[in-house]
Amino acid sequence: MKGAIVMNMGLYFQIDVVEVMVNSLTWFLIVYFAYRIRKKKSLVIPMWKIMVVVIIGLFSFSLELNFFETPFRFALLPLGVWLLYWFKGNKERWERYRIFAWLGFGANLLFLLATLISIPIHAGLYPSNKPDTYMANISKAALIHIHPSAKEQELDKKALSQQLSQLEQDTVYSEEWHQDTYMNADLNKRRERFPYQLIGVASKWGSGLSPIIYLEEDGKGLLISTSKEQYYFRSKDSIFLRKGE
């Protein structure tokens, strides 16, 4: 079940190396457990049949809850085990396979633990408060004007790379920014505080992050939007190309 999700993500999202590693490790453990049980009970069932039973056993009715902005799947009803019992054939066959069906269901717990373990590892490798987690490679960086109030500005990549290490994190003043925009009495004349989007920026390899990065009108503020949270960084100098340069 989990494997399918990872494959889906591969089409679309950057690879989350931590997730891939932890999941591979979990699958390795499952195969290892199956192998040990088979050996201990001296069963002569081929491994591939055992793995089919394990994978069907994984299938469950589960509850997905979000903690730390991460979805956790709690397996509640062993649908796969029931399905296998339904098609068990004779009793002796079920006796032989039963433990592997339950191993499959139990593997849901392993995946839950894997998710839990991956959070601190990911946070350690890719700290969320460090700008270079989101902007590891800026060689193809460019600006898009996303609002009519954007000025004809170009990105100064050199300035951006110089500023990167000196960016300081600040609070996302969401409500204030929103209200500031509407201070202007004129109904249609509006300036967007973040009228530029910074594109062509690669996040740190293996982080699995593909944030949206907005640039403030003064060229000094970066608002980084991930699927989980927003981060706001300020630089001392503008990263716009100075006019005449």
Place this chain on the structure above:
Amino acid sequence: MRKKLVWVTIGIALIVLLFIYLFFFSKPTPFPTQEQLIEEMNQFFPEARAATIQESISIDERHTLVPFISETGDYGLSYWVWQKRNWRVDRIDTKGGPMVWEINSRKPSSYYFVWNINPNHFLQTIDFFMIRERGYRVIDGKETYYPRIQLKTNVSLQDQSYGVLPLPEDWVTVTESFLKVSPPAQKDFFFNQLFPDQHLFFGWSAYDRLGNVSFPTELNGNSFSNGKLNIDYVLILNEENLEQP
């Protein structure tokens, strides 16, 4: 005997594969003649009462837009797709107010504005927009600010009542960044939620010869679709819906 059986099996498998290939992946045949198109359209949706085909605009090898005029003088659109070894009409709009045809929902570079507007409305130009409303959110002390996105492009209706326009490059980039950042809970493609959370939408406004905003009231016709296509509506925008710098 055994060997013979194997060869027969391989032979059958190859023939089946060949048929599947021919059925699903074959190169499209030439597009049907105008008479055939009209006949099929009126069969698919009798209310369309198609009388004249204006043009067959090939969007790609397997997708063609056919603007048409009805017996009653309405300017409509029909959407044709090559599938199962046939050119089939999947949707008809009796009046061709702008729509966005998403050939492949996951690929914004395959989104097209399509329109066919009755010249009797005396529209000169159309502005197309892609907008995301400004907003903010404070949940559990986590602040999120969504800058307003307002992108604009422009087409002329002077020479032709109809047209096809791919999303401009910047729009594609912005839309892609939205697709990539979608939160983990919404990675499930079964729901096919294109713009989760803070969504992007398309809009348009039209101008007459003098440059005044003009919206023909009778642009809403009927549509008939077999539900296979992904079509986005394009909302009519007034001055109040748009921001000026």
